[in-house]
Amino acid sequence: MEMTEAVKALSALAQGSRLSIFRLLVQAGPVGMAAGTIGEKLDLPPATLSFHLAGLTRAGLADSRQDGRFVIYSANFPNMNLLVDYLTENCCGGNPCEISPGEKNEEATRPRRRA
Secondary structure (H helix, E strand, O other): OOHHHHHHHHHHHOOHHHHHHHHHHHHHHHHOEEHHHHHHHHOOOHHHHHHHHHHHHHOOOEEEEEEOOEEEEEEOHHHHHHHHHHHHOOHHHHOOOOOOHHHHHHHHHOOOOOO
């Protein structure tokens, strides 16, 4: 992932409603969720929801597909993983970022590498 793509994705997530929508889509998995269901779960009016879903889609974090009369949105997991990889590239200078028992209080402030 290039820096410009990462900035676009992070900018899309830097808003409360869009972050909530994205987290809901991640929880829904690849099957996704109908736009109306997302709006109901997050108590967002249709116009607001549409605006935020369009932003996530433009940023490459969400995809949509038609299913009958419903529009189903899902998280774009490959792009999400590229973003996480970009953010954690060269984490801890290439060394494992494991936390020893004595460092548990610092857990929230230390970077971790994915296994």
